[in-house]
Amino acid sequence: MFPTPIAKTSRSWQLTYQSLLPVALILWLLPLISIAVFSIKPDADFTSGNYWGWPSSFEGITNYSKVFFESDMPRYLLNSVFITVPTVLGCIALSAMTGFALGIYRFRSNLWIFFMFVAGNFVPFQILMVPVRDLTLNLGLYNTKTGLVLFHIAFQTGFCTLFMRNFIRALPFELIEAARVEGVSEWRIFWFVVLPLMKPALAALAVLIFTFIWNDYFWAVVLTQGVESQPVTAGITSFNAQYRAAYHLMSAGSIVAALPPVAMFFLMQKHFIAGLTLGAVK
Amino acid sequence: MTQATLPDTHADRGKRSFWRRNQIAISPWLFLAPGVIFFLIYVIFPVFQSFQISTLRWDGLGDPEYIGLENYRELWDDPAFYVSLKNNVLWLLLYLLAIPAGLFIALFLNQTVTGIRLYKSLFFFPFVISQVVVGLVFTWFYDPTFGLLNVMLGWFGLGPINVLGDPTYVTYGIIAAGLWPQTAYCMILYLTGLNGVNPEQIEAGRLDNARGWRMLWHIIIPQLKPATFIAFVVTIIGALRSFDLISVMTNGGPFGESRVLSFYMFEVALSEYGFRMGYGAAIAVVLFLIMLIFIAYFLWSMYRETRGR
Numbered sequence: 176m177f178p179t180p181i182a183k184t185s186r187s188w189q190l191t192y193q194s195l196l197p198v199a200l201i202l203w204l205l206p207l208i209s210i211a212v213f214s215i216k217p218d219a220d221f222t223s224g225n226y227w228g229w230p231s232s233f234e235g236i237t238n239y240s241k242v243f244f245e246s247d248m249p250r251y252l253l254n255s256v257f258i259t260v261p262t263v264l265g266c267i268a269l270s271a272m273t274g275f276a277l278g279i280y281r282f283r284s285n286l287w288i289f290f291m292f293v294a295g296n297f298v299p300f301q302i303l304m305v306p307v308r309d310l311t312l313n314l315g316l317y318n319t320k321t322g323l324v325l326f327h328i329a330f331q332t333g334f335c336t337l338f339m340r341n342f343i344r345a346l347p348f349e350l351i352e353a354a355r356v357e358g359v360s361e362w363r364i365f366w367f368v369v370l371p372l373m374k375p376a377l378a379a380l381a382v383l384i385f386t387f388i389w390n391d392y393f394w395a396v397v398l399t400q401g402v403e404s405q406p407v408t409a410g411i412t413s414f415n416a417q418y419r420a421a422y423h424l425m426s427a428g429s430i431v432a433a434l435p436p437v438a439m440f441f442l443m444q445k446h447f448i449a450g451l452t453l454g455a456v457k
Numbered sequence: 458m459t460q461a462t463l464p465d466t467h468a469d470r471g472k473r474s475f476w477r478r479n480q481i482a483i484s485p486w487l488f489l490a491p492g493v494i495f496f497l498i499y500v501i502f503p504v505f506q507s508f509q510i511s512t513l514r515w516d517g518l519g520d521p522e523y524i525g526l527e528n529y530r531e532l533w534d535d536p537a538f539y540v541s542l543k544n545n546v547l548w549l550l551l552y553l554l555a556i557p558a559g560l561f562i563a564l565f566l567n568q569t570v571t572g573i574r575l576y577k578s579l580f581f582f583p584f585v586i587s588q589v590v591v592g593l594v595f596t597w598f599y600d601p602t603f604g605l606l607n608v609m610l611g612w613f614g615l616g617p618i619n620v621l622g623d624p625t626y627v628t629y630g631i632i633a634a635g636l637w638p639q640t641a642y643c644m645i646l647y648l649t650g651l652n653g654v655n656p657e658q659i660e661a662g663r664l665d666n667a668r669g670w671r672m673l674w675h676i677i678i679p680q681l682k683p684a685t686f687i688a689f690v691v692t693i694i695g696a697l698r699s700f701d702l703i704s705v706m707t708n709g710g711p712f713g714e715s716r717v718l719s720f721y722m723f724e725v726a727l728s729e730y731g732f733r734m735g736y737g738a739a740i741a742v743v744l745f746l747i748m749l750i751f752i753a754y755f756l757w758s759m760y761r762e763t764r765g766r
Contacts, residue, residue, distance in 0.1 A: 177673070177676075182569070192570070204579065207586075209605060210593075224603075227605065227608065269495065273493065276489045277489075280485035282482070282485055290759075295500040297690075297751070297755060298500065298504060298745065299698055299745060301718075301741045302503070303499070303503040304726065304741065305737060306506035325495075328495060329500060332496050333496060390586075392589050392700075408589045411589055412705065432587065432589075433587055436586070437586065440578075440581075441578065448645060451642070
């Protein structure tokens, strides 16, 4: 193990390390801690200039209930859910199939199709902006959740295919050969042999895509406008415009908007990190 | 081949349908079709369409007018374009700092003490949060009237600086905000990489009296190469896609000094400065060409690796 395990070092360094850890963590998360504190302060603290001091009273419940009951926030959150969940399902369905095709079969254009997905995934998405917006307008899907979902599914399929294909490549190929010898049809091999083995990959992708799409801002601004279809990332900017300089409410709103992916991360941590670090070890 | 000598029992039936015979050749295309079609329509074709749109004068609604390379000629004389380009280079270079910073934190946290798992997840936290929120948080951190940065500078008797309002500091300020989640990402890559480092080699290194820096440089870092490659890829892509933070923190200002290409193209094509789709597409093409250098490099190294297997 590198660096030298702490247990094998001198007592003084052990103590230094143990006390350094929380200090480093607090410094690292200071920006977040500050908005968490902001979100439970009363309005009066900000007008009286008490930004960083102890809250003069705890108004957490008032602030958060304002966010939930007196603003468009719940609407935006719901939009985000209706955008994120179908995207996750769509991506996983499409990329399980493409990954299976590219991982199992050997045909001549295999590597080229794979590279098309990989390259498309790396493209700076601004180059897609004008044509995709135009396409969405022509389909009559501008400013709808469906329009956003369709694009997200297509774009994320690139990354997911890369992921699934590499995962399937690592499965024991003998299993598939054995099934073929038995005369099992290709579709049933996919459904009954490969798919059950892909559960960890499916879970990892689901959490990753959930986070990516929930946090997307660019496409939300390009393809939607207004409270009926915008997800919470775009909504928070209008929310902030509405409550300009109401720091306690802006903080509470931001925390609410940021919470779902955070919860997802803590619940599915193992899968999340497995997904992100795919390929980081050989 | 042993199979060739075996009689093909299925052939005797003579009833094999076309599907049965060609199943293995056709199946991959059936599995690929939905994904590939979607990807072509929404990703691959639009790249080429953007090239074509960049030769038009078009407001997105009326009839487009073909003007050849006029948009690119205008770009050549556009000072705002050069500011954006310069900032893009800054982003690319400074964003790479996330890689050593991530490695540093990973080395710091690669221990087995009680609660270290929780520490690791909390250090990773910033990456999970939306960039919109990160932007907001840092805007307040930099705020000249109450921001924590100026409070801290005050302790050292340094005057208040308005980071986001000052053309010289603004881009650095936004990049610093972007480095926060990006460092967390690189950290997690390296933590996973460090798990896979061969312990025998470390022991051998220790016997050869390699420690500290020399151990890190000669034994650890070479073994972390896959993690470094991925960290490099995601950081470059992140730097070139940077949009959210700029949009939230400064909206390109002051005086357009914090624009990057991706933001400038959005501004030209979709904001109150007028709907100049052609000009915006031309900027996007330039951004794409910069990215193409990296895409070619990434694909090439992946190709070498698949060949090497």
